[in-house]
Amino acid sequence: MTTNPLGNRDLIRAINRSTVLTIIKNHGPIARAEIARQTGLSPATVSAISAELILQNLVVEKETGDSKSGRPPILLVINPHGGFVIGIKLTETQAIAAMTDLEAVVIAKQIEPILDHAPASVVKSLTNLIARLISESGIFKKQLLGVGLGMAGIIDARRGLLRESPIYHWHDVPLREMLQKQLKTLVYIDNDVNTLTQAEKWFGSGQVANNFITVTIGRGVGMGIVVNGQFYRGAGGGAGELGHTVVDPDGPMCECGKRGCLETFVGDLGLLNQAAEAWKRGDISAEAHTPEELVALANAGDMGAIEIFRKAGEILGRSVANLANVLNPERIIISGEGTRAGLWLFNPMFESVRQYTLATLINDLEIKIDPWGDDAWARGAATLVLSELFESPVYRGMSKAGG
Numbered sequence: 001m002t003t004n005p006l007g008n009r010d011l012i013r014a015i016n017r018s019t020v021l022t023i024i025k026n027h028g029p030i031a032r033a034e035i036a037r038q039t040g041l042s043p044a045t046v047s048a049i050s051a052e053l054i055l056q057n058l059v060v061e062k063e064t065g066d067s068k069s070g071r072p073p074i075l076l077v078i079n080p081h082g083g084f085v086i087g088i089k090l091t092e093t094q095a096i097a098a099m100t101d102l103e104a105v106v107i108a109k110q111i112e113p114i115l116d117h118a119p120a121s122v123v124k125s126l127t128n129l130i131a132r133l134i135s136e137s138g139i140f141k142k143q144l145l146g147v148g149l150g151m152a153g154i155i156d157a158r159r160g161l162l163r164e165s166p167i168y169h170w171h172d173v174p175l176r177e178m179l180q181k182q183l184k185t186l187v188y189i190d191n192d193v194n195t196l197t198q199a200e201k202w203f204g205s206g207q208v209a210n211n212f213i214t215v216t217i218g219r220g221v222g223m224g225i226v227v228n229g230q231f232y233r234g235a236g237g238g239a240g241e242l243g244h245t246v247v248d249p250d251g252p253m254c255e256c257g258k259r260g261c262l263e264t265f266v267g268d269l270g271l272l273n274q275a276a277e278a279w280k281r282g283d284i285s286a287e288a289h290t291p292e293e294l295v296a297l298a299n300a301g302d303m304g305a306i307e308i309f310r311k312a313g314e315i316l317g318r319s320v321a322n323l324a325n326v327l328n329p330e331r332i333i334i335s336g337e338g339t340r341a342g343l344w345l346f347n348p349m350f351e352s353v354r355q356y357t358l359a360t361l362i363n364d365l366e367i368k369i370d371p372w373g374d375d376a377w378a379r380g381a382a383t384l385v386l387s388e389l390f391e392s393p394v395y396r397g398m399s400k401a402g403g
């Protein structure tokens with residue numbers, strides 16, 4: 001059971017408010033009477049909530065041109081500039097921040113190098129970054145509704161706690177609290193794959209699917225899970241560590257301390273280690289120091305490079321098939337920098353998915369390759385804040401507290 005931090009009356013009011021706001025976001029411009037019809041709320045309740053949303057500048061009235069019966073109907077729409085949010089993607093070397101309006105349109109962007117990985121130094125860098133972004137965008141600080149931050153690792157989003165970060169080597173860092181103290185605005189943190197999945201759910205291919213999975217490949221291999229339209233995060237926020245499912249117990253050493261994790265075959269470092277070994281054996285025509293160089297070799301017809309991607313694709317496909325067999329999703333979206341390998345990776349992956357997914361389940365499944373850039377990761381983090389604004393507190397409690 002999730003305990004309810006609000007009283008019952010306040011909770012009902014908050015649910016009704018988010019219901020009305022979401023209907024306006026998804027179906028606006030829309031008349032008050034139509035909102036009442038779609039939600040089953042009384043016209044008086046819809047009027048009261050609308051008045052409150054208009055007062056907060058989140059919603060505006062819009063007159064329509066057609067007025068067959070005299071008075072033109074007044075419709076409600078979201079005011080995209082009624083507030084602004086900031087999304088940050090924190091990587092090993094830099095923080096990329098984007099400010100968006102309420103429709104997640106990016107209006108300003110800034111990047112800050114992260115040189116020192118101590119939590120207090122990172123918080124200081126992020127505070128500077130946000131101050132620069134606010135001054136560049138020209139908005140007033142009070143128009144900022146919140147900051148969303150996505151990074152790799154096991155994150156307890158409900159408690160705002162970074163439980164484990166493989167790249168920063170942090171353990172139980174209360175990052176949300178530290179940032180909120182400095183920024184004096186609401187802060188939400190989540191695993192970066194979850195923030196990207198959130199963006200898929202709102203703006204991308206997740207809009208049409210209720211059960212979908214985002215698999216990201218690149219520096220690591222991550223996964224975001226949406227079941228019945230809601231995030232699945234697990235008991236402590238750690239669900240989705242697909243990269244550390246073991247593919248071969250005798251395989252290469254992984255950063256997590258185990259051997260043969262999926263990441264060691266498909267992640268950037270894994271691919272480069274295999275390229276280095278192929279170079280020693282004389283199986284590849286040149287050294288590859290970056291994933292881009294390895295892709296260039298494959299594109300130039302180097303059989304050693306092509307073989308590395310073929311093997312990675314085959315292994316990735318088996319993991320995707322396992323996901324399809326366990327969760328029967330409508331859609332699996334493959335995303336992240338690793339998609340740069342293109343068909344060298346995906347042709348063998350598709351073949352492997354076909355081979356290992358149960359015949360009945362494969363008919364339900366659509367696989368989509370969605371190469372998102374850094375902006376999308378930051379925009380995804382911004383939707384963390386937007387979802388707090390729009391989503392019903394009931395679902396919020398369920399998705400964050402895990403049941």
Ligand SMILES: [Zn+2]
Nearest residue numbers: 244254256261
């Ligand atoms: Zn591992």
